[in-house]
Amino acid sequence: MDRDGLPEDPAKQWEVLLCIIAFEEKKIDRRPDGAIETLTYIFNHKGIRHIFTEWIRQMILCYDKKQSDDDTPRKNDEVALLWRQRGNVKFRTELFEESYKLYTKSVLYAHKESPLYSVALANRSAASLRLKKFKESLRDVQRALNHKYPPDLQHKLYLRRAECYFEMGQRQNCIEAMKQAVRHNDRVRLRGISKVEFDKSYQLLEEKLLRLRYDYPPDDLVLPELFMGENPQFRNACNAVELARNDEYGRHVLVKDPVKRGDVIFAEEPFASVKLPDKDLPHPYYCDYCCSSEPAMIGCNDCSRIVYCDEACHFLSKSSVHRWECAGVRSNIFPIIGIAHLAFRVMLKYAQKGFPRLPPNVNPPTTAAGLMAAFASVDNVRIYSDEYDSFYTMFNLASNLDSSANTDNIQYALSSTMLTIYLENHTNFFDYFPERVGYPLPMSEMKLLCAGLIFRTLGQLVTNAHTVMELNTGPKRDVPSCFLANPCTTSPWRRVGTGVYPTASMMNHSCEPNITNVFYKNYLYVKVIRELPKGGEILNCYGPHYARQSTEERRDVLRTQYGFHCKCPACLDETRKDFVSLFSAYACSSCKGPVTWVGTRMACHQCPNDFPLQRAQNAAETAEAMYALAMRARSKEERCDRMVRAYRLMQQVLYRHHNILRKASDDLAMLYAAIGEYTKSIDLIKQNIQSFEYQYGSFSVEVTNEIRKMANLMLGRIMKYLDNPELDERQPMPIKDWIRETLKIARKANQLMELNFGTWQPMYKALKDNEEVLEGRKENFIAAFGKRTYNWYEDFEQNYNRV
Numbered sequence: 001m002d003r004d005g006l007p008e009d010p011a012k013q014w015e016v017l018l019c020i021i022a023f024e025e026k027k028i029d030r031r032p033d034g035a036i037e038t039l040t041y042i043f044n045h046k047g048i049r050h051i052f053t054e055w056i057r058q059m060i061l062c063y064d065k066k067q068s069d070d071d072t073p074r075k076n077d078e079v080a081l082l083w084r085q086r087g088n089v090k091f092r093t094e095l096f097e098e099s100y101k102l103y104t105k106s107v108l109y110a111h112k113e114s115p116l117y118s119v120a121l122a123n124r125s126a127a128s129l130r131l132k133k134f135k136e137s138l139r140d141v142q143r144a145l146n147h148k149y150p151p152d153l154q155h156k157l158y159l160r161r162a163e164c165y166f167e168m169g170q171r172q173n174c175i176e177a178m179k180q181a182v183r184h185n186d187r188v189r190l191r192g193i194s195k196v197e198f199d200k201s202y203q204l205l206e207e208k209l210l211r212l213r214y215d216y217p218p219d220d221l222v223l224p225e226l227f228m229g230e231n232p233q234f235r236n237a238c239n240a241v242e243l244a245r246n247d248e249y250g251r252h253v254l255v256k257d258p259v260k261r262g263d264v265i266f267a268e269e270p271f272a273s274v275k276l277p278d279k280d281l282p283h284p285y286y287c288d289y290c291c292s293s294e295p296a297m298i299g300c301n302d303c304s305r306i307v308y309c310d311e312a313c314h315f316l317s318k319s320s321v322h323r324w325e326c327a328g329v330r331s332n333i334f335p336i337i338g339i340a341h342l343a344f345r346v347m348l349k350y351a352q353k354g355f356p357r358l359p360p361n362v363n364p365p366t367t368a369a370g371l372m373a374a375f376a377s378v379d380n381v382r383i384y385s386d387e388y389d390s391f392y393t394m395f396n397l398a399s400n401l402d403s404s405a406n407t408d409n410i411q412y413a414l415s416s417t418m419l420t421i422y423l424e425n426h427t428n429f430f431d432y433f434p435e436r437v438g439y440p441l442p443m444s445e446m447k448l449l450c451a452g453l454i455f456r457t458l459g460q461l462v463t464n465a466h467t468v469m470e471l472n473t474g475p476k477r478d479v480p481s482c483f484l485a486n487p488c489t490t491s492p493w494r495r496v497g498t499g500v501y502p503t504a505s506m507m508n509h510s511c512e513p514n515i516t517n518v519f520y521k522n523y524l525y526v527k528v529i530r531e532l533p534k535g536g537e538i539l540n541c542y543g544p545h546y547a548r549q550s551t552e553e554r555r556d557v558l559r560t561q562y563g564f565h566c567k568c569p570a571c572l573d574e575t576r577k578d579f580v581s582l583f584s585a586y587a588c589s590s591c592k593g594p595v596t597w598v599g600t601r602m603a604c605h606q607c608p609n610d611f612p613l614q615r616a617q618n619a620a621e622t623a624e625a626m627y628a629l630a631m632r633a634r635s636k637e638e639r640c641d642r643m644v645r646a647y648r649l650m651q652q653v654l655y656r657h658h659n660i661l662r663k664a665s666d667d668l669a670m671l672y673a674a675i676g677e678y679t680k681s682i683d684l685i686k687q688n689i690q691s692f693e694y695q696y697g698s699f700s701v702e703v704t705n706e707i708r709k710m711a712n713l714m715l716g717r718i719m720k721y722l723d724n725p726e727l728d729e730r731q732p733m734p735i736k737d738w739i740r741e742t743l744k745i746a747r748k749a750n751q752l753m754e755l756n757f758g759t760w761q762p763m764y765k766a767l768k769d770n771e772e773v774l775e776g777r778k779e780n781f782i783a784a785f786g787k788r789t790y791n792w793y794e795d796f797e798q799n800y801n802r803v
Contacts, residue, residue, distance in 0.1 A: 010058040014336050015185055017055065021048060022410040036369050038406070039455045042413035043420070043448055052418040053425065054334070060426075063332040072109070073305055073330040080110035084120050091127060100127040100295070104285065108299040108307065117149040125160060128296065129454075134164040136296035139310070143298070144479055152194070155184055159201050166208055169216030178205060221760055224525050229262040233385045235393065236268040236503040241538060243506055245381050250398075252508045253538040259528045262755050263700065265515070265538060266504045266526035271394045272321075272345040273468060273499030275521045276333040288322070289313040291468045291497035292521040305329045308519075317516060320352040321345050327426045340347035340415040342465065342498050346394065350453060351429075351436045356389040368449035371439060372456065384503065393502035401459035403563055409459075416454040420447055461498075463562050464505045468497035468522045471757050492705045492757075497522060509562070510539035510555050511546040511570040516701070518758050527755060529699050539568070546570035547695050551577045583695060585655040586616045594655040616653050623649040627664065640671040657691045669713075678717035685710045706754035708763060709751040714742040739774060746771040 006013045025042070041049055066072040070082055080557035087102035103124035110117040121144040128137035141157045141164075150159060158181035181202065190198055203677070228239035237243070240257040259265065275291045278284040285297045287309040294309035300318075303326050308314040325348075328334055334341045355625055358364075358374050365371040375395050383392035401409060423429040424447060434446055441449065449772055501524050515538060518525045532538070542562060544554035551571050558566050578596065585594035586602070593606030595605040595616075602611045621644050630642030647664050654661045665684045672681035685706060692702045721735055753764045 003185050009057060009063055011332055011336050013055065017051065018411050018414055021051070021414055025410050032770070036372075036452060036455075038409045039413040039416060039452060040369075040448065042410065043417045043451050048414070049421060052414075052421050056331070056418070056422055056425065057468060059331045059333055060327075060662065061762040064327070064330040068333055071333075073303055075111045075302065075304060076109055077111055077114050077764060079304075080108075080114075080116045080120060083109060084116070084123060087123060087127070091123070094130075096127050096130040096143065100124060100131060103127055104295075104297060107295070108304045112147065112301055115148075118144045118149040121147065122149055122153075122157060124296070125157070129160060129164060129167075132167070133295060134168050136294075138164050139296050151188055152190075155181055155188070155190060155194070155198050158184055159198070161203065162205055166205065166212060168219070169212065171212045171215045174205070174209060174212070178202065178209075219765070223520060223523075223760070224264045224267065224527075224758070226267050227259060227265060228257065229635060234503070235384050235386060235390065236266055236501075237384075238263070238265045238267075241265050243381055243384055249508060249537075251381065251506050253506050255532045255534055255538065257538045258531070258533055260531045261527075263528045264525055265528060266501075266524065268501045268503050268524050268526075270466075270468075270499030270501055270522050270524070271390070271765045272342060272349045273469075273497050274334075274342045274345055275497040276495060279335075282494070286496055287313050287521070289317040290521040290523075291470075291499075293470065293496070300326060300329075302326055303330050321348045323758060324348055324427050324429050328422055333422065337419075339465065339498065340419065340454070340458060340460050342500065343416075343454045343461060344419050346457045346500065347450060350391060350395075351433055353389075353391060354436050355438050356391050357438065366445075368441065368445045368452050371437075371441070371449060372452055384506075388500075394500065395456075397460040397464045397500075397502055397505055399456060399459035400462050400563065401456070404459065404462070412455050412458040413451075415450040417459065419454055420451040423450065464500055464502075465498050465541065466501050466504065466517070466524065467495050468499050469493040469517070470496050470518050471761055471763075492701050499524070504540075507538050509542040509558065509564075509566065510568040511541065511544055511551075511566060512568065513539050513541040513545075515540055516756055518756065520758055520760055525758070529755070541557065546576060546579060548580060549695075550580055582655065583657055583659050585658060586613075586620075587613065587651075587655045587658075589616075592656070594657075617651040619649060623653065628637035636671060636675050640668070640675060640677075643668050643671060657694055662691055663690050667702050673713060673716065676720055678713055680721060682710055682713050682717070685713060699752065699755060701756045704749070704756045707745060707752060708749040708767065711742065711746045713736065714745055718742060743771060743774050746774070 001075060005018055064073055066074075066076070070079055072079055079591065083102050084106035087099045087106060090096075090099035090102060103120055106120035107117065107124060112118055121140045125137045125140035125144065127132070128140060138161060141161050144152065144157055158177060162174050162177035165171075165177055181198075185195075185198060191460060226238040230242065231237045233244045234241065237253070240255060240259050240263070241253050242256045243251060244254050245251045253265075273291060275281070275286045283293075283309055285295065286293050287297070288306045289308060290307045290313050297307040297309060298311070298314060299308070300306040300314075300322060303730060306322060306326075306329055308317060325334065325344075334344075337344075355375075362374055365374055375392070378388070378392055379394065380396045382388065383396060401412070430443065430446060430450075433450065434441070434443075437446065470493070474493055497523050502524055504517075504524055507526075514528060514530050514532060514536075515526050516529050517540075518527060526540075528538075536585045542558065542801075544557045544566075546554070549557070555566050555571060558564060581596040581684075582594045582605075585596045587593070588595050588604040588607060588609065589613060590609040591604065591607045593604045595602050595604045595611050597603075602613050604611060625647065626646035627643065630639055630646055633639035633642055643664070647661075647668055650658075650661050650664055665688050669681040669684040669688075672678070672684070689703060689706045689710065692700065692706055696702045718735065718738055721738070750764060750768050753759075753767070754760065757764065759765070759768075
């Protein structure tokens with residue numbers, strides 16, 4: 001701490017400054033006609049402006065400089081060379097995954113006009129090829145060629161391109177790439193060792209190509225389409241729904257033509273989005289524009305802190321937001337200001353799109369407040385039609401500014417003021433902004449308008465922001481691949497960003513929603529999860545879900561954040577008031593029913609018998625100790641044996657749907673799979689599927705993930721059986737039933753994954769491929785199973801390894 005009581009690191013001062021200033025200014029009077037007076041007072045306060053001007057200066061001094069020998073916020077070829085050399089060391093020792101990450105750092109630090117940049121891209125393409133990331137390798141090959149990779153080395157890239165096409169099964173593209181390599185060789189006239197290496201590599205490719213007699217069909221991306229097409233009166237919504245408004249529900253979404261499970265009713269790109277700060281993500285390489293985690297990232301032209309998945313996102317970001325953010329990114333401002341970063345981006349998108357013209361009968365405004373009032377006066381249902389600019393749908397989202405605490409509004413105003421000062425002093429934004437506004441406001445009003453737009457958006461985001469999600473496929477150490485995205489302890493989804501979707505925001509809340517949200521990058525698809533008749537309302541869940549929180553807890557959250565008392569069917573149903581308590585209940589020693597607190601005593605929900613609480617607690621503690629001891633066993637077999645004993649004791653004392661019991665089932669299933677006991681593992685997962693169906697419903701993401709896991713385990717069981725060289729043909733062969741059951745479960749898994757996750761997920765594609773292999777070869781295999789004529793085995797094994 002320094003003498004003023006603030007942390008020495010200016011990044012840690014931000015929250016403290018907000019709290020101190022808000023406390024000092026909390027007595028500001030705010031009239032009921034809006035909160036703009038609070039903003040105007042803060043924005044024009046010389047003392048506050050001085051504090052933020054100095055704070056920004058300190059952030060620049062502290063962060064916009066070289067941090068160490070291997071880290072700097074700006075482009076630096078020395079740092080890029082250091083990371084490339086480290087990558088070369090790892091590559092030579094065949095640690096390709098590590099070398100790939102190090103080459104990516106080199107790509108991000110290198111100046112794009114320097115030779116180091118193209119060389120780093122070429123190095124990364126070589127690592128990609130070894131990692132079987134063929135599409136990524138092809139992209140980096142083209143990037144390196146575009147950035148003047150040395151001509152005397154380009155033959156390596158042409159041959160690498162050909163090899164990638166071969167591995168992807170694209171015969172014609174492989175042949176064309178080989179011809180390009182020959183033409184390049186003729187131009188540069190390779191000699192000596194380079195010529196020998198080229199001829200050898202070319203000959204190997206020719207030999208490989210003999211085995212590839214046709215092109216495999218391309219793996220095209222197919223995204224969902226709106227059911228019945230887009231509604232011209234309701235932008236980004238399908239023709240089966242409509243936007244309505246009344247005094248009781250406000251704006252809400254109704255079904256005008258019946259819809260069925262899986263129908264896409266909204267397909268919407270965010271008006272603006274931001275990825276989470278790097279410290280909150282599993283790795284730093286998420287696209288700053290679309291939130292995707294494509295591995296072959298590229299960077300900004302000027303800084304090393306921002307990454308993009310491809311050139312299109314780089315261009316879109318640079319033209320709309322990053323040219324105004326780059327200085328702040330280098331100075332570490334945006335990662336510490338929370339949701340204000342998204343509000344800042346919304347304002348920048350307003351500027352980039354340009355402000356719409358007001359109707360001719362409206363007098364041209366002369367103040368920021370007047371212009372904002374004019375934009376807010378339009379019909380807030382008609383603005384969703386094609387005849388209105390998309391600006392209006394964002395600008396007229398509901399806001400909590402007039403109902404929130406004065407302290408909150410002060411903090412919104414402080415953040416808005418600081419960001420406007422940043423633009424004023426460290427960018428040329430206000431040379432650009434007036435032309436985009438289109439109305440001749442004085443410069444002081446232009447700056448106040450900028451702050452006002454950020455301020456208004458902050459009030460809107462509290463109730464309208466959506467979390468951008470990706471499927472969590474990160475494996476744990478020593479965990480079989482079928483246990484990716486373990487749902488017993490965490491959600492199948494991982495938070496990667498925040499976006500604002502004006503059309504999808506029109507859905508009202510229910511604690512038991514009838515839709516599910518699916519993301520492709522930051523693009524939102526909303527699907528119906530049950531059939532809905534004409535006149536039914538489309539209902540989203542704003543967070544509190546009946547299967548995760550009690551009625552009282554849900555209503556408290558909704559009242560605090562959204563300002564309403566929930567009266568959805570789940571909240572009005574007294575039988576589900578404490579539904580979630582069942583998943584932390586003891587098992588009745590008499591009837592095995594759930595035992596929970598009823599008033600001041602523990603009571604069974606199914607019988608009147610007394611419950612021995614102390615005995616149950618002792619048994620639970622013993623089981624927990626046995627479980628911990630089992631996890632420390634040296635071998636998997638010993639760990640499994642001890643865990644079985646702990647699990648059986650848990651079954652005696654915990655209700656069958658208890659969260660801990662489900663977690664133990666999952667851990668034990670994981671161990672069984674690790675030692676090859678697939679049938680036992682499958683039986684445990686089946687138990688968990690029934691439990692998750694009871695809590696979340698048969699079409700939930702939790703059940704989806706469990707069924708996907710079971711399908712993979714069944715595939716693993718078949719693989720183990722086929723790998724056994726000593727099959728006893730005199731015994732009844734379970735493989736026939738296994739294949740039929742696996743096909744049934746794989747189909748169900750893919751149907752649920754398409755509903756909840758999307759067909760673009762790699763796990764969906766891998767399971768779909770194996771389903772098709774099993775289906776296509778099933779009858780031939782079953783007829784010949786005793787003769788070991790598994791002519792489909794190689795294809796099946798290759799697909800299984802991708803799951």
